[in-house]
Amino acid sequence: MKTIFTSKVEQAFHELSGVPEITAKIPYVTVDNFPKLGLMTSLRFLEWAEQNPQGVISLPTGKTPEYFIKYTQFLLENWDKPKGMDIRSQYGLGNMAKPDLSGLQFVQIDEFYPIDPRQHNSFYNYVMKYYIDGFGLDISNSLLINSDEIPLVDNKHFLEVFPDYNIDLSLRYREAKSVVEEMQQKSIFMIDNWCTSYEQKIRDKGGIGFFLGGLGPDGHIAFNTRGSDHFSTTRLTKTNFETQAVAAGDLGGIEISRNRLVITIGLDTITHDSNAVSIIFAAGEAKAEIVKGSLESAPNAIYPASVLQRQKNSRFYLTKGAACKLTDSVNQFYKTGEWTHSKSERSIIDLCQKINKYGHHLTLEDLKADPYTSQIPNLNAETVHTVIDSIKKKMEKGMKPDTNEVIYHTGPHHDDIMLGIMPYTNRQMRSATNDVHFSVLTSGFTAVTNDFVIGVLKECQDYIAKGEIQMLDYPDFFEVGYSKKWDKDVYHFLNSVAARNQNGKRRGLCHRVIRSIVEVWSVRNKSHLTEEIASIISDLENSYDGGKNSPEVQKMKGMIREFEEELVWAHFGTPVKNVHHLRLGFYKGDVFTESPEKNRDMLPVLEEFRKHKPTIISLAMDPEGSGPDTHYKVLQAIAGAVKEWKEEEDLSKLRIIGYRNVWFKYHPSEADSIVPVSLNALDVMENSFSESYLSQVNASFPSYEYDGKFNELTQKIWVQQLKQIQLLLGKNFFYENNHPLVRATHGLVYMKEMTVDEFVAMAQDLEKAVEENPF
Incomplete structure (x- = not known):
């Protein structure tokens, strides 16, 4: 494979990725899973630190850095021990001396303002715990954002000036109308001056030499949200809804994060040193669209991370899911391996959307003109009809009733089953021959x-x-x-x-x-x-x-x-004894959720399977952790339990149903069951959500995709999925159909069924990822 990276670590991971060509405007490297993303990032950081022992670094906060932090600490502690040496030699650092991080100069990227720095949810506290203490950095060599140390008028504490934590930035541009506003206005300008000073101190150091950042749902890096000036510097600023939704988990609800300002370094701060190594890392298909825009667009305020095109050493580190919509990835998907009917489905469904044309109106010329449908073997006038027929069969399967089954639905959190497949579960519960169970694997507190x-x-x-x-x-x-x-x-x-x-x-x-x-x-x-x-x-x-x-x-x-x-x-007559609360022990509300352990987390799931002997098991299929990392870790626990159970019993007839929800969606070519959703089903979901999830009706922790209740976002997604299929099948297929359930369809749910062997094969991949994790 062609050498395009000067870093030994990046070249080693690039060769393992199997990506033959990179055409994006910023080079990127892909890995298989979230933990490996942290490993690659850690090794690259240590490689750079060894070469730049006095360098200026800026490292991220939040959940994405979990494995970056854990691997860095592990490698430093086990540098010359067998496991550490094995990891280093595998990725090109076998002969490198152990770096000394104590001389590095740390720059804090951002912070909520105001916030008590002693709070566990302040980024200052995070930086002190995981970087200053955790990496052994010198605090005297660091630039930190401590709300207590930012001077305000008359040396007042921020709660004396902003007692409700709210700051009215319009005071920058208008007259103060009271004594209180005068105090606040003067303080805002003092904060602005502090930010200018912070920026100057960074530039006095020569700028940031190694920057590592996550990618927000709107494409933000640091708190530079969509629309930020590419020449922005350190400042006190507002955030947008997407950022507030993500921050709600840190601050205790959208009610808090909606009104909390932030101090952030700017996009020009990050790119000031043209020779710096700037890395953005992202995991999961939920980030795929924003990754594509950031990497394939010219510098654009809509994609803040596109500013990194200024730097020759900028990189994106991605899981394969996060990279899946890149042109390179799509090309590779269609060009490599055998051509399957699933590829025909995907290419034709996507073509309908690209040219906004109904499937039954597509011509052979349309198919030949598209770079992907043109690759379909034996392309002819009947090709589209074969795809239409296969999608119809998926709908027929989605309408087939289940009877005489023991059904065990699982969800990582409360409401995941409802938001994933409620129209499907409703039909199962209509038959008294089914024994239906619902199991939530974490406490959800x-x-x-x-x-x-x-x-x-x-x-x-x-x-x-x-x-x-x-x-x-x-x-x-x-x-x-x-x-x-x-x-x-x-x-x-x-x-x-x-x-x-x-x-x-x-x-x-x-x-x-x-x-x-x-x-x-x-x-x-x-x-x-x-x-x-x-x-x-x-x-x-x-x-x-x-x-x-x-x-x-x-x-x-x-x-x-x-x-x-x-x-x-x-609501459907399910007794309390059929609703199971497993409260798996890895879920503790810490910044980083613990990895599942066999005895603590897998065995309780296995005991449930042994006890109830389900013939159908459903689960949230999120192998890369696109949504909360709880999804990924619950999937590991279920996978381990099914694998163990298979050793004890004949599970050849067990059906595994994978579903996805608001965080991560199937393409219809990936699904093998398409479940119609009626207006009645949507009303049932709305009423049961609003009447039952009493703590959630105010949407304190919303999705970044929708400012409201999760069930409303789910309805929006199901309706969008119907439009996707309508464009292939035609609207008249639905309203003129002989089947009343199809005529009543106003949304669609996608599901994927697996055999036990297929699921266990996937479980082994997950298990391998866990086994490679040395923590």
Whole structure:
């Protein structure tokens, strides 16, 4: 393979990638999975650090750097030990001396402003923990963004100047209208001066020599969002919705991140040193579109990362999923390997969209003119009809009813099953011959805000004071009674939904929360309960937004989500005993989610399979971690359990159904089942989501793709998928169809079925990735 990289690490990974040609405006390297992305980045950083021991570096925060940080620490600790030497020799650094990072000069990329630097969700805290302490960097040699140290008027603390954390940047351009505004206006200009000074200090160092950054959903690097000036410098600025949605997880909800400003270095700051090594890394197909725009467009404010075209040593490090829409990747997909019918489907469906033409109107000349459809073997006038027929068969399969099955649906988080395949599950539950189970593998407590819990607990206090929680008066309630009739809470709640009784619903929620408190805190009596509720409220009111809760509060929040999941499926008569809460141990709410462990995380899933003996298992198919990394790690646990179960039983008839949701979508050529979605199904999803997921209706942690509830985004995606197929089959196929379900179709769900052998083969690839991970 042609040598195009001067870095030994990049050349080694490039040769392994199998990418024959790079035509993008910035060179890139692809790897198979998320952990390997971190390994490549770590090795390149250490290679550069050894060559530039006094160099200026700027490294990212957030979840993407997880394996970069872990591999860097591992390699430094095991440099001359067998495992470390093996990794180094494999990727071109076998003879390199161990770098000393203590002389490197660190520059913090960005920070929320204002934020207490002691908070675990501040980037300053992250930098101190993982880079200054974790890498052994010299803090005296570093430029850091510490909100406490940015001077404000009269040496006031930021909470004295901005008591609600909100900063009105219009004060830069208008007159102050009060004494408070005058104080804030002067402080804003002082912050601006601090930013100018920070920028000058970076330039006095010669600029950043090694920059590593993630790629935001809008293409942002640092907090330089879509539309940022390519000559921007360090500044205090607002963010856009996509960035606020991503930051919601750090700050405790979109309500907080929507109003929080940021301090960020600029695009010109990053590219000031024309010889610098600037690396952007990204994982998963969810990033594929923005990666394509960033790498294949001329410098463009819509794609902030396109500014890196200025630097000859700029690189993108990508998983194959993140690179899948690059022209090089698409060309390679069609040119290599045998031509399959799936390739014909993909090329023709995509051609319909490219030229905005219905499938049955495509001509042979259209097919010959396209670089991909023209490659279809034996291309003729009937080629399009073969694709139309195969898509129709996928729809027929998606409408085929399941009967006499034991069905075990799994989701990484609460609402994943609903948002992935609810129209499919609804039909399964219509047959009394099916035994249907729903299993959520993590606690999901991070999706419940403190404010929501405080509000519910205050309602509990009111109901208790009014004597409206009668179960507290049962003689054995605090001994064993609290643990009984949890399904009755569900039934009574849904009765109140039917009766449009808002007070009844809130009482039902409070009943379940009180049961949870009694269990978690081992409450002994009513007075102990009231004391405990007051204590929890006080604890939460004195916690900062986005702060890590105690294990007890985490468990209670998770139990609220579990109640919500039970409510959803009880709409269809599913009993509480058929809704399983596995609470896998790797999920702890830390910055970096732990990797799954066999005994802790895989065996509980295996025990469920042994107990219920499902004939159908569904799972969220996200092998690269396009969405939350929980998806990827839950998939590892399920894959390990299925592989182990296969050693014990004949699973030749077991069906594995892969689904995707708002984070990661199938192309119809990848799916083998297409499930019609009616308006009725959409209404059912809307009502059950809004009535059941009480902690989520305000959309505190929305997708960056949609400012609202997840079910509304799901509906939008299903409707888009219908339009994709309508363009191939024609609209009249639907409204003139003989089948009423097809005539009622206003959305589509894509699914992919696998045999156990196919799934285990994929599981082995995942397992290999885990085994290669030395942590």
